[in-house]
Amino acid sequence: MTAPVQQLDGQGNLKHFLTIEGLSRDLLIEILDRSEGFLGVARQAVKKVPLCRGKVVANLFFETSTRTRTTFELAAKRLSADVLNLNISTSATAKGETLLDTLRNLEAMHVDMFVVRHAESGAAHFIARHADPHVSIVNAGDGRHAHPTQGMLDMFTIRRHKGDFAPLTVAIVGDILHSRVARSQIQALNALGTGEVRVIAPRTLIPAQAETLGVRVFHSLPDGVRDADVIILLRLQRERMSGALLPSEHEYFRLFGLTEERLRAAKPDAMVMHPGPINRGVEMDSGLADGPRSVILEQVSNGIAVRMAIMSMCIGTQNLHSQDAPHG
Amino acid sequence: MAESEHLSIRGGRLVDPANGIDALLDLHIANGKVIAVGQSPAGFSPDLVLEAEGQVVCPGLIDLCARLREPGFEHKATIASETTAAAAAGITTLCCPPDTEPMVDTPAVAQLIYQTAQRRGAARVLPAGALTQQLQGKQITEMAALKRAGCVVMSQADRPIGNTQVQRRAMEYAASFDLTVFLHPEDAYLRDGGCVHEGRVGTRLGLPGIPAAAETVAVARDLALAEQTGAHIHFRGLSTALATQMLAAARQQGIAASADVSAHQLILTEADVDGFDANCRVTPPLRTLADRDALRHAVTTGTIAAICSDHQPHDADAKLAPFPAAAPGISALETLLPLVLSLVAEGVMDLATAIARLTSGPAEILGLPVGRLDAGRSADVCVFDPQANWTLTADNLVSRGRNTPFLDRALQGRVTWTLLQGKMVFRRNREEP
Numbered sequence: 212m213t214a215p216v217q218q219l220d221g222q223g224n225l226k227h228f229l230t231i232e233g234l235s236r237d238l239l240i241e242i243l244d245r246s247e248g249f250l251g252v253a254r255q256a257v258k259k260v261p262l263c264r265g266k267v268v269a270n271l272f273f274e275t276s277t278r279t280r281t282t283f284e285l286a287a288k289r290l291s292a293d294v295l296n297l298n299i300s301t302s303a304t305a306k307g308e309t310l311l312d313t314l315r316n317l318e319a320m321h322v323d324m325f326v327v328r329h330a331e332s333g334a335a336h337f338i339a340r341h342a343d344p345h346v347s348i349v350n351a352g353d354g355r356h357a358h359p360t361q362g363m364l365d366m367f368t369i370r371r372h373k374g375d376f377a378p379l380t381v382a383i384v385g386d387i388l389h390s391r392v393a394r395s396q397i398q399a400l401n402a403l404g405t406g407e408v409r410v411i412a413p414r415t416l417i418p419a420q421a422e423t424l425g426v427r428v429f430h431s432l433p434d435g436v437r438d439a440d441v442i443i444l445l446r447l448q449r450e451r452m453s454g455a456l457l458p459s460e461h462e463y464f465r466l467f468g469l470t471e472e473r474l475r476a477a478k479p480d481a482m483v484m485h486p487g488p489i490n491r492g493v494e495m496d497s498g499l500a501d502g503p504r505s506v507i508l509e510q511v512s513n514g515i516a517v518r519m520a521i522m523s524m525c526i527g528t529q530n531l532h533s534q535d536a537p538h539g
Numbered sequence: 540m541a542e543s544e545h546l547s548i549r550g551g552r553l554v555d556p557a558n559g560i561d562a563l564l565d566l567h568i569a570n571g572k573v574i575a576v577g578q579s580p581a582g583f584s585p586d587l588v589l590e591a592e593g594q595v596v597c598p599g600l601i602d603l604c605a606r607l608r609e610p611g612f613e614h615k616a617t618i619a620s621e622t623t624a625a626a627a628a629g630i631t632t633l634c635c636p637p638d639t640e641p642m643v644d645t646p647a648v649a650q651l652i653y654q655t656a657q658r659r660g661a662a663r664v665l666p667a668g669a670l671t672q673q674l675q676g677k678q679i680t681e682m683a684a685l686k687r688a689g690c691v692v693m694s695q696a697d698r699p700i701g702n703t704q705v706q707r708r709a710m711e712y713a714a715s716f717d718l719t720v721f722l723h724p725e726d727a728y729l730r731d732g733g734c735v736h737e738g739r740v741g742t743r744l745g746l747p748g749i750p751a752a753a754e755t756v757a758v759a760r761d762l763a764l765a766e767q768t769g770a771h772i773h774f775r776g777l778s779t780a781l782a783t784q785m786l787a788a789a790r791q792q793g794i795a796a797s798a799d800v801s802a803h804q805l806i807l808t809e810a811d812v813d814g815f816d817a818n819c820r821v822t823p824p825l826r827t828l829a830d831r832d833a834l835r836h837a838v839t840t841g842t843i844a845a846i847c848s849d850h851q852p853h854d855a856d857a858k859l860a861p862f863p864a865a866a867p868g869i870s871a872l873e874t875l876l877p878l879v880l881s882l883v884a885e886g887v888m889d890l891a892t893a894i895a896r897l898t899s900g901p902a903e904i905l906g907l908p909v910g911r912l913d914a915g916r917s918a919d920v921c922v923f924d925p926q927a928n929w930t931l932t933a934d935n936l937v938s939r940g941r942n943t944p945f946l947d948r949a950l951q952g953r954v955t956w957t958l959l960q961g962k963m964v965f966r967r968n969r970e971e972p
Contacts, residue, residue, distance in 0.1 A: 214814075309860075310859075310860060331860075331863045332861070332862065332863060333744065333861045333863070336861075337815065337861045341859070353745075354746075354861075354863070391745055394745055418748075420738055420739045420742055421742060423742065423743070424742065424743060
């Protein structure tokens with residue numbers, strides 16, 4: 212049998228960041244702690260640290276994305292890495308080049324890290340298995356499988372507001388079936404010892420045997436958000452309306468859209484999250500998205516710090532506060 | 540390859556399920572046929588004696604589904620390469636699905652495959668004819684002509700017919716010429732682009748799932764049509780517990796339906812997909828442990844009468860893609876016998892039952908007088924060492940396809956000699972690792 216790809220090197224350090232599954236609680240906490248240190252970088256006059264100076268990071272996006280690619284690019288630049296942005300969906304593969312051909316060509320340019328987004332589940336693992344051993348792979352979203360940096364930035368945002376995970380009830384609302392974000396969030400929440408993780412959606416949007424992921428399944432929003440500390444809304448892709456999964460946006464919002472009134476069933480200090488981009492009036496009330504309970508924009512800025520932490524753990528040459536930074 | 544007109548295999552354990560034989564008996568062969576079992580006939584003097592102490596002597600194995608990739612996909616494999624692999628695996632008769640390029644929907648393609656295989660002579664190749672033109676599920680083929688050209692059964696390969704009326708008419712037309720119809724039971728709408736079993740592992744890995752109902756809905760439909768039309772149908776490659784129960788019930792009612800299972804479905808489960816191992820991407824998908832155990836049970840009771848390899852050799856590039864984009868299938872000829880023998884070692888079934896599912900069972904489904912060793916039958920013989928421990932590697936695979944999840948796995952039981960019509964088509968060198 213083919214051996215599974217290892218995310219840690221022989222010393223237990225992060226080599227690839229493909230999925231949260233299998234990573235220890237200690238490692239996740241280290242990522243969160245390091246991210247705290249990087250938050251300050253954005254407030255400096257010179258928004259750069261030299262941790263990845265001389266390294267080359269290639270953003271390999273086989274699926275279009277603006278926000279995720281931009282935050283990865285900014286994170287890499289703030290670490291002083293050189294960044295290549297490759298929008299593959301419109302170039303090489305359209306000419307019949309295989310995924311591995313593309314990879315080999317980039318390896319020949321001595322890239323140190325690939326940040327990969329791809330429409331197929333398992334694509335990041337596939338690339339990690341076949342890439343040159345010195346290259347690190349960070350998964351920026353593969354099919355329905357995982358979006359681990361998004362998962363970690365959400366954990367970071369929750370921890371900044373709530374502290375400990377153990378007493379929390381976290382409810383994830385929406386299209387769990389197709390969501391790589393939900394899978395990574397659920398794995399991270401469980402690894403960090405969250406009290407209760409819930410998913411809320413009609414049965415058509417819940418994957419088979421979902422409870423084996425470590426969640427309680429609800430088909431009613433009022434029941435599912437009761438006494439929740441954190442409510443995470445997932446983006447509902449418009450194409451889900453065209454098949455037999457959902458009848459209409461109208462009915463979805465009526466049953467599963469979050470409103471001020473429904474939020475009252477949650478804890479008084481419950482926070483509302485969304486990985487973006489929001490469909491206002493489908494997943495949530497427009498007012499709620501901009502209101503005091505929402506941390507949606509904070510998620511975006513936290514995303515840069517968390518990605519800096521993960522990238523520097525994979526390919527960084529020194530610690531953030533190390534005194535012996537090389538000169539020149 | 541030795542050419543011997545008169546040959547004896549002595550001292551082996553002869554297992555011939557069709558004749559109810561499991562005993563230490565010699566086998567005597569002359570002019571391509573079995574002439575006696577046990578005592579040598581008076582005046583018989585063999586040119587060659589194979590000493591088979593400690594070995595099992597059984598009818599040559601019959602594989603109901605092996606893709607040879609010729610014509611059309613010679614970059615993956617050829618009739619010559621894969622029949623050589625079959626001989627090394629003890630398989631003397633194999634049925635190949637019609638999804639070549641061009642497809643086996645005209646007599647010319649059937650004849651081409653037949654003749655190429657005959658020239659090579661390492662295994663008997665029986666092409667399955669396409670049930671519908673271009674396997675598109677719309678217009679039935681000239682089945683009578685295909686039968687005359689050597690097609691023993693009609694098949695849709697792995698492309699189910701969506702239109703139920705076409706399915707019914709195709710079954711009726713095939714039945715007019717006593718042709719069994721091989722069906723891949725799968726509802727295409729329920730499959731919906733899935734690539735793994737819809738269950739625990741697929742959910743965790745975010746891989747699009749194929750529900751068990753994709754199979755059971757199709758089995759229910761086709762059993763109803765078999766009942767309606769009286770046609771003989773054969774389900775190629777069952778994967779779910781419920782389908783085996785539905786089939787058993789239908790057979791009780793006298794519906795002419797049979798089934799086989801791919802050997803890997805009796806060994807692997809959805810858990811083996813973990814880590815995105817593209818060599819475990821198969822159609823139908825690997826399902827749950829409960830399904831696997833139900834399939835094993837159905838094999839022991841005979842509801843599933845045949846175990847086949849579902850051999851699908853691929854070029855390396857076909858598997859070098861993220862899991863959902865990797866081509867499905869396993870290069871499986873050479874693991875067929877060892878995997879089935881592992882079930883015997885586990886106590887799932889006895890050796891005679893295991894051999895029956897590889898010989899007399901599939902022979903009966905094909906309606907051919909092979910898979911048994913009574914006097915007068917074609918001397919298709921497999922002799923194997925049931926104790927031989929070996930490891931499958933990319934180097935010792937004979938097939939051109941290296942795509943198997945069993946690579947580097949310890950296996951027990953290995954073919955020593957294979958005879959086709961009395962001719963030795965394979966002999967293992969003793970020093971071979």
